[in-house]
Amino acid sequence: xxxxxxxxxxxxxxxxxxxxxxxxxxxxxxxxxxxxxxxxxxxxxxxxxxxxxxxxxxxxxxxxxxxxxxxxxxxxxxxxxxxxxxxxxxxxxxxxxxxxxxxxxxxxxxxxxxxxxxxxxxxxxxxxxxxxxxxxxxxxxxxxxxxxxxxxxxxxxxxxxxxxxxxxxxxxxxxxxxxxxxxxxxxxxxxxxxxxxxxxxxxxxxxxxxxxxxxxxxxxxxxxxxxxxxxxxxxxxxxxxxxxxxxxxxxxxxxxxxxxxxxxxxxxxxxxxxxxx
Amino acid sequence: xxxxxxxxxxxxxxxxxxxxxxxxxxxxxxxxxxxxxxxxxxxxxxxxxxxxxxxxxxxxxxxxxxxxxxxxxxxxxxxxxxxxxxxxxxxxxxxxxxxxxxxxxxxxxxxxxxxxxxxxxxxxxxxxxxxxxxxxxxxxxxxxxxxxxxxxxxxxxxxxxxxxxxxxxxxxxxxxxxxxxxxxxxxxxxxxxxxxxxxxxxxxxxxxxxxxxxxxxxxxxxxxxxxxxxxxxxxxxxxxxxxxxxxxxxxxxxxxxxxxxxxxxxxxxxxxxxxxx
Numbered sequence: 001x002x003x004x005x006x007x008x009x010x011x012x013x014x015x016x017x018x019x020x021x022x023x024x025x026x027x028x029x030x031x032x033x034x035x036x037x038x039x040x041x042x043x044x045x046x047x048x049x050x051x052x053x054x055x056x057x058x059x060x061x062x063x064x065x066x067x068x069x070x071x072x073x074x075x076x077x078x079x080x081x082x083x084x085x086x087x088x089x090x091x092x093x094x095x096x097x098x099x100x101x102x103x104x105x106x107x108x109x110x111x112x113x114x115x116x117x118x119x120x121x122x123x124x125x126x127x128x129x130x131x132x133x134x135x136x137x138x139x140x141x142x143x144x145x146x147x148x149x150x151x152x153x154x155x156x157x158x159x160x161x162x163x164x165x166x167x168x169x170x171x172x173x174x175x176x177x178x179x180x181x182x183x184x185x186x187x188x189x190x191x192x193x194x195x196x197x198x199x200x201x202x203x204x205x206x207x208x209x210x211x212x213x214x215x216x217x218x219x220x221x222x223x224x225x226x227x228x229x230x231x232x233x234x235x236x237x238x239x240x241x242x243x244x245x246x247x248x249x250x251x252x253x254x255x256x257x258x259x260x261x262x263x264x265x266x267x268x269x270x271x272x273x274x275x276x277x
Numbered sequence: 278x279x280x281x282x283x284x285x286x287x288x289x290x291x292x293x294x295x296x297x298x299x300x301x302x303x304x305x306x307x308x309x310x311x312x313x314x315x316x317x318x319x320x321x322x323x324x325x326x327x328x329x330x331x332x333x334x335x336x337x338x339x340x341x342x343x344x345x346x347x348x349x350x351x352x353x354x355x356x357x358x359x360x361x362x363x364x365x366x367x368x369x370x371x372x373x374x375x376x377x378x379x380x381x382x383x384x385x386x387x388x389x390x391x392x393x394x395x396x397x398x399x400x401x402x403x404x405x406x407x408x409x410x411x412x413x414x415x416x417x418x419x420x421x422x423x424x425x426x427x428x429x430x431x432x433x434x435x436x437x438x439x440x441x442x443x444x445x446x447x448x449x450x451x452x453x454x455x456x457x458x459x460x461x462x463x464x465x466x467x468x469x470x471x472x473x474x475x476x477x478x479x480x481x482x483x484x485x486x487x488x489x490x491x492x493x494x495x496x497x498x499x500x501x502x503x504x505x506x507x508x509x510x511x512x513x514x515x516x517x518x519x520x521x522x523x524x525x526x527x528x529x530x531x532x533x534x535x536x537x538x539x540x541x542x543x544x545x546x547x548x549x550x551x552x553x554x
Contacts (some may be wrong), residue, residue, distance in 0.1 A: 099474065122488060122490060122491060123490055127490060132489070132490060134484070134488040134490060134491065136484060158484075158487070158488050160480075160484045162476070162480065167474075168475075168476045171470075171471060171474055171476050171481075172471070172476070172481050172484060172485075175467045175468075175470065175471055175481055175485070176485055176491060178463070178466075178467055179460075179463055179464065179467055179485065179491075179492065180491075182459060182460075182463040183456075183459075183460065183463075185539060186455070186456055186459040186460075186539050187456065189455075189530075189535075189536070189537060189538070189539050189540065190452045190455055190456055190526075191452075192535055192536075193448075193452065193526070193529065193530040193533075193535045193537070194448060194449070194452055196530070196533040196534070196535040197376065197444075197448055197529060197530075197532075197533050197535070198445075199439070199445045199448050199449070203437075203439065204448075204449050204452055207411070207413060207435075207437045207449060208449075208452070208453055208456065210435070211399060211411040211435050212409070212494075212495075213399060213400055213404060213409060213411060213494075213495050213496070214399060214411065214453060214456075214457075214494070214496065215456065215494060215496065216494060217489075217490075217491070217492060217493060217494055218489075218490050219490075219491065219492065249467075249470070252470065252474060253466075253470040253473070253474075255474075256470075256473040256474050257473070258466075258469055258470045258473040258474070259466070259469075260466060260470070261466070261542060261545075261546060262462060262463050262466050262539075262542065263466065265538060265539065265542050268538075269538060
């Protein structure tokens with residue numbers, strides 16, 4: 001495992017993933033816009049660089065975990081990122097972006113002989129530490145085989161292949177996030193209704209998330225617990241992420257004229273939570 | 278278990294529940310508006326009666342599993358049902374109705390010295406046969422203790438006490454059904470979006486309902502499977518039941534000015550499925 005990996009984006013999720021790679025014996029060159037975020041990784045032995053392109057090894061693997069469409073594209077088009085990555089190089093893109101953008105970026109890589117593989121992530125920083133992440137992934141087969149050990153080392157418990165066409169895994173991530181937001185907002189509406197009628201929302205949640213035939217899953221349990229603590233508060237602490245992802249879901253649906261009545265409503269609800277925050 | 282139980286309502290769910298009671302050694306007097314439905318129970322040893330009141334033993338237990346508010350009230354007010362049930366009698370009401378109606382019926386019983394206990398049911402006929410039903414229940418404590426063995430014998434795996442005030446258990450049932458409808462309609466929107474974008478909805482569903490951190494529950498698995506078979510079809514085969522229950526959820530929320538943007542949308546979506554059916 002002496003291969004040096006480039007790692008760009010050290011946010012809430014990027015940081016534990018990079019740490020997992022270091023623990024697994026990979027050498028890392030790390031970049032983050034706010035440089036101080038890299039400190040714990042440098043203490044773990046990572047080499048910090050000043051520009052995204054400096055994290056890239058010619059013909060090597062570079063990982064990005066960033067906010068969204070624009071930030072990923074800005075990295076790819078910065079300096080001579082693509083030229084440096086070059087033939088045999090792999091960009092392992094793990095951000096939640098639009099499938100359309102993923103396809104565009106894949107085409108840009110192809111022009112430089114490098115390969116774009118997508119593996120967006122289900123799970124947060126706690127799941128990363130616990131090695132319980134789930135990742136749909138898509139891209140050219142040979143590149144996927146090369147990055148699979150990295151995904152495992154990052155904490156991937158389930159790595160699910162969605163074929164060679166880039167965009168499919170990104171779409172799965174949007175579908176999953178849409179369902180999570182729908183579950184969270186529905187729970188909030190339901191538990192508020194119980195509370196306003198004088199029925200203890202915690203007791204309701206406990207039953208519904210205990211019965212094996214109903215909703216005994218961490219999504220309902222975790223969001224429900226947060227809602228029960230305060231049914232007036234927004235169910236998502238960081239509203240910007242679900243709002244961005246639901247809007248990406250909508251855009252991706254609208255391009256093929258797939259109707260999105262629920263996503264439209266969820267987007268409105270998240271936006272009004274955002275405005276009140 | 279020589280006590281004779283009255284059992285009114287032999288629909289898809291009533292029939293297997295009554296059958297479970299007979300198997301557990303209870304004697305049953307059964308009534309159903311469409312009399313022929315009782316045939317398999319009569320073959321099992323049940324006594325069929327011609328009027329609801331004839332199923333009632335003075336001071337005994339009578340079970341109802343009916344369509345909704347109006348049908349339960351019409352049974353309770355038929356002939357001298359309440360007079361016959363009388364002091365010490367228990368009406369074990371298992372239909373999905375409005376909490377408001379449940380409270381009204383409880384008050385009517387109280388006037389005749391009988392007791393109304395509510396225990397609506399999560400689970401369908403298959404879960405009844407498998408003894409995997411979940412039931413919130415509420416009502417006076419002594420009456421609940423008396424009916425608990427019946428609920429177990431009917432197939433109750435989880436019987437969850439929501440206190441002495443009637444209406445609470447019925448509200449929990451409405452909350453659960455609302456969440457089920459929301460999950461089903463959201464899955465439909467999501468899997469249609471995947472399919473319309475050329476991504477296999479079955480593969481998407483498999484991943485999302487396999488990952489322990491996402492939606493590994495029968496609700497998502499079962500509705501998802503149905504949707505994957507035909508993303509154009511309505512996700513609920515019997516749209517009348519979810520539509521009725523979502524509307525009851527809305528009404529119950531509106532009485533306390535609890536806002537229901539998602540329930541409003543789901544009601545519209547179910548209504549338009551219904552219109553197209």
